[in-house]
Amino acid sequence: MNLKQLSETLGLSQTTVSRALNGYPEVAEATRRKVLEAAQAHNYRPNARAKSLATGRSMAIGHVIPVSAKHEMVNPIFADFVAGAGEAYLQHGFDMVLSLVPDDGEEAAYRELAAKRSVDGIIVHGPRTDDERIAMLRDIGLPFVVHGRMSRHADDYDWVDVNNLRAFYRATEFLLDLGHRRIALINGLVSMDFAARRLDGYTQALATRGIAPDPDLIRSDEMTEAYGYRSAGEMLDLADPPSAFLCSSIIAALGVRRAIEARGLAMARDVSIITHDDDLSYLSNRGEVPIFTATRSSVRDAGRLCAERVISLVQNPVQPAQQVLLEADLTVGQSTGPAPARTARDT
Amino acid sequence: MNLKQLSETLGLSQTTVSRALNGYPEVAEATRRKVLEAAQAHNYRPNARAKSLATGRSMAIGHVIPVSAKHEMVNPIFADFVAGAGEAYLQHGFDMVLSLVPDDGEEAAYRELAAKRSVDGIIVHGPRTDDERIAMLRDIGLPFVVHGRMSRHADDYDWVDVNNLRAFYRATEFLLDLGHRRIALINGLVSMDFAARRLDGYTQALATRGIAPDPDLIRSDEMTEAYGYRSAGEMLDLADPPSAFLCSSIIAALGVRRAIEARGLAMARDVSIITHDDDLSYLSNRGEVPIFTATRSSVRDAGRLCAERVISLVQNPVQPAQQVLLEADLTVGQSTGPAPARTARDT
DNA sequence: TTCATCGCCCAAAGCGCTTTGGTGAGATCC
């Protein structure tokens, strides 16, 4: 059933039926009611392709997700982000289009997305410190919102980010206050902007106590459980092991805990962990006393905010760029404790 | 730059340009080359909306994801599924459209998706035992592939599933062979088809040894870490606690392990765990000796298979229904051991 | 009575592509 058929059964013109359905004022109320009833009865929905061709709007937002051997954007954190964004899309009648693209073809993918006109706006994932996408994205003329930031750029674009620097500064400070001096950082890929900021926060906090960061205690990689386990294991086996770990993700933190316990050590008592917590629905770190002491910021909320922002930009493209900086809560859990007494060798 | 403009700059008709770009034979090779060059130079891409209106193909596959307070399809497992499917879509030039829909509006969502004609095919997620979607999906006439099965239905539709019954039968048998008699099942939501089959496998294996399932040792819920922790904790605190756990997801298994260790017990020595392992990229259970003994089946592969199948159906809708039943490997890890000697009370 | 106004509706022109049904020029055949 298409518009033509519907209008024929009603004995009205396509124009009138279209206007009735879309709530235009120049159609009599009685007529509108009849049209709506008929549409309902025949289960009529406008063909989205035709509609978007006619209106120039496709009512869809694109998410470009780079895939490569070494980096996987499609991860549990992304899942929660998508869930949050999806809620916003659902509310506003937008579809969500995910395009996985090979790492090296990213620019082409954006251009293609724009040229194909299959989406009205874009959410940019995984910004890197040296990211050059801003100029290109502006060039192609689609509204976009970045989840995260691109350090090299002035704030003349829309983004939603967590205050990663402050979160990791505070977390480090928290460990320092507990007496820890050998603090390891299990970071995400440092080419990612968020990881670079976290490293900065960590380094700056150490600096306030006159501690130079020890390269042996800093790792940077894809934040899997196995990575956490491996990194923490190697560090714990050092002659001068860390007494605390600062982790970029709860998934990696699980691995760190496993490494600690595999060595017969007790979390909090022997080795402390503090992790960033994206408040994942399937790996919740809530409860009376959370498992991990953590800097918490819901990535689901971030997803929702990004989606709402891009929808707003689609509906009204001429707006000053807006930035949202989410602060992470520092919540104390069961994974931190005072630094254990140091051995003679340490002093 | 659209087709009309491109053809004007070339001094050719739209027809010829279109045919040249789409590889039709009735255009001279020299002309085709010129057209391709010009398209390249002007960065021309056909407008996807217009193209799909004209062809009737939208080159997109829809994923309908029910969301509700009690059930979250957007989870880490889903993320890996999407990653697998995305690879197939990328390869074949399809887009992936995710629609989150409220639990109660699912049927309407499918109908809408079909009526709007914004996708060429559908992947059905989270089939339930009493699922009535098959008839409706067939009714709306879009090709679809189910990830999982719907028990009530004959096999006259396309699906990709894991042999859940056999996997859990074997896993239970494995524990029984180790001498375990009190075996707990931490299952997914039993309204889900996969969970019902797993329960069957577990029950049948117990039955072969004349053991009646104990309702106190069977739980069914959303497979979060917290759920695993809570359930296992409560069971371990029973007067007659289980000596082994059978888990539906590695995420829940993490919670089970936490509960075990929180009680000062040792995994494998005191309490065994065997879990289904979806081979998630961020929670890998591989390595020399895997952490968990597990029935492993890659959900990423399942995603790829579903996507490839639906693409094949889009390209050629008249095919006999095809079913893919993946067998799970039973891999032995560090989480299982012989049942500890039983106390007097147990005998 | 006449003319402007208003309320309600319509025909037709796009949106940018594919595809049908040609056409004219040159090659081929008998």
Place this chain on the structure above:
DNA sequence: GGATCTCACCAAAGCGCTTTGGGCGATGAA
């Protein structure tokens, strides 16, 4: 040398919707 093909191209008709630019009859003011 005329009929027939083939080759390479084109004009125009959709695909199903929105939107522009009226039109027509009733109403109210002059």
